[in-house]
Amino acid sequence: MIYTVTTTNDIETVKQELESKAKEIGFGVLNSYEFKHILESKGFPIDKDITVFELCNPSGAQQALTYSSEISVYLPCRISVYEENGMTTLSTIGLEEIVSQFNKDAKFTAFMNLLFINLKKVMHSWSH
Numbered sequence: 001m002i003y004t005v006t007t008t009n010d011i012e013t014v015k016q017e018l019e020s021k022a023k024e025i026g027f028g029v030l031n032s033y034e035f036k037h038i039l040e041s042k043g044f045p046i047d048k049d050i051t052v053f054e055l056c057n058p059s060g061a062q063q064a065l066t067y068s069s070e071i072s073v074y075l076p077c078r079i080s081v082y083e084e085n086g087m088t089t090l091s092t093i094g095l096e097e098i099v100s101q102f103n104k105d106a107k108f109t110a111f112m113n114l115l116f117i118n119l120k121k122v123m124h125s126w127s128h
Contacts, residue, residue, distance in 0.1 A: 001094030006087040007126035011049055014081055014088050014126055018053055021125040025118050027055040030076055050082040055122070060115045067108045074098055077119055090123045 007014065019029045035050040054076040064071045080091045095116035099109055 001097045002091050003094045003120065003123075004089060004091040005120075005123045005127065006084070006089050009088055009126040011081060011083050011088045014090070015051055017125070018079070018081065018122070022053075022055050022122045025121050026059075027057045027077070027119070027122060030054040030056050048082055050080060052078050052080045054078055055119070057115060057118070060111075063108075063111055064115075071098075077115075079119070079123060088126070092119060092123065095119070 015032075022029055031054045033052045033054075035052070036046055036048065039046050055078070056076040061075055064075065074093065074095070077095075078092060080089075082089055082091075095112060099112040099116075
């Protein structure tokens with residue numbers, strides 16, 4: 001499942017503010033990938049401006065990895081920012097669905113759901 005929100009804020013504003021918005025909620029940006037520039041430099045241009053940000057909540061990552069090494073394939077959390085139908089769109093993987101596939105205790109599930117709630121807060125930072 002993909003979780004998506006849209007905003008009327010322009011894409012450049014969202015990209016410039018994402019790191020500070022993430023920091024307010026306990027996430028840091030580890031890296032970002034501007035696919036338009038990356039693919040163009042490899043000779044495979046695309047028209048869309050698509051940037052993926054890798055976010056990490058260190059305490060969340062520690063707890064998740066303590067419970068399950070397998071969950072590492074979903075880390076760090078990613079938010080994709082792009083324009084679609086005249087709106088700036090933010091998308092991420094639905095962590096709730098992922099967590100339900102792990103046979104872990106209720107404490108782990110509740111913690112991961114809280115982490116996803118906070119990730120959603122970052123994504124909704126431009127909703128007013």
